[in-house]
Amino acid sequence: MARVKLPPSIGQRRLGAELRRMRERAELSATRAGELFGATQSRISNIEAGGYAVSAERVRALARLYDCADEQFIEALARMTGGRTRGWWEEYREILPSDALDLAELEHHAETLRIASALHIPGLLQTREHARAVMNDAVPSMTSEEVEHRVSHRLKRQSTVHGEPPTPLTVIIHEAALRMGFGGPSVSGRQLRRLIDQGEETHLNMLVIPFGAGAFPSAGHGIVQFCAENARLDTIQLDTDHGSVFLDGETQLSKYRMVLDRMEACALNPSQSRDLIVRIQREM
Structure with missing residues (x-):
């Protein structure tokens, strides 16, 4: 054959x-x-x-x-010529869109990660229940089998930040994402509890932008910065309704690094962020 x-x-x-x-x-x-x-x-x-x-x-x-x-x-x-072996994500090649495989590969090879999200808990930090609830709300609707493939892929991606050694991760989350309530109070409550626990991990820097911070740049979509060993090889991912968009032009990288810097400046420090997540979780 x-x-x-x-x-x-x-x-x-x-x-x-x-x-x-x-x-x-x-x-x-x-x-x-x-x-x-x-x-x-x-x-x-x-x-x-x-x-x-x-x-x-x-x-x-x-x-x-x-x-x-x-x-x-x-x-x-x-x-880059020698170490880019085909990884676990290849088992999803005939199942998921190619950008899902690209995302997993970029995460796997990144030296550090920086993620900003206004309305969703980043996939690398989601519980299984939360991920399933998000997938069930997707448009167009997916079959139960498609949902489970997506959830499985998302959970395997989490080995990037929970493996040995873990990839350092900075997450900037808006308070709106913490209050969206995907899956109902019990699912949301467990998701927030997971965030509180994850916030204690030394390689994970979790920052929350509270409602009181007012306007901030690029509120309409999620942004991920995959930081390479050489900054010229960084990649930016924009999370859109039609899938992931990957950017690597010099001007694009400069713009979105600045956007993420400004978003970090709007956020509470890690201790204050944890306190806010705890308060919201108790309200569930």
Whole structure:
């Protein structure tokens, strides 16, 4: 039986995109780059699309060809060629949309995470019951089997922040998300109790924006910053009604880092945030 070739992972696509940006900054066409590199234009294009595996040495060679002098950035790219193995999320490839797999991969490889959410408890911190209640309210509606696949995937993603070693996580949650009441009082109460317990973990920095803080930037959608070992390789995810949108342009990264900084500035400190969560939980 012929082996089915998997589509490029988001890590492979990002590596290719960075090589393309490097080439464009050098003002070389793909055809000219291929001539200088001893490859065809189609080979260069396939590398840049993430469809052709490239070794660490070839990444370094392309960087020299493109006159890139940022050694730390080049080495971070070189490391992306070897460590991006297919993970547990591949078992969901024929079950869930591709952006769900991309999300799990980005979380798995992130050095640190920063998440902001106004109306939902972030998926990495949800209980099974809460996650199921959220999925049951999705539009369009999902079958019970689809819901359980989504819930299973979400809970497996949580190994990122609860595994060994855990990925450091900063979560910025608005008070509205704490009071939404998904699943009713008992489910919401247990979810808030989980947040209180998680807030005690040293790798998790939980910050709450209270209603009294007033307006704050980007209140309409969730934002995740996946922090790489080199800041130029960070990724931003926007959580929308039609799925995840991933951004990695320099201007986009700069904008959303600033948005998240401003949201953090609006939030209570961790101790005050915990006190507010406890108060809301007692009101359930």
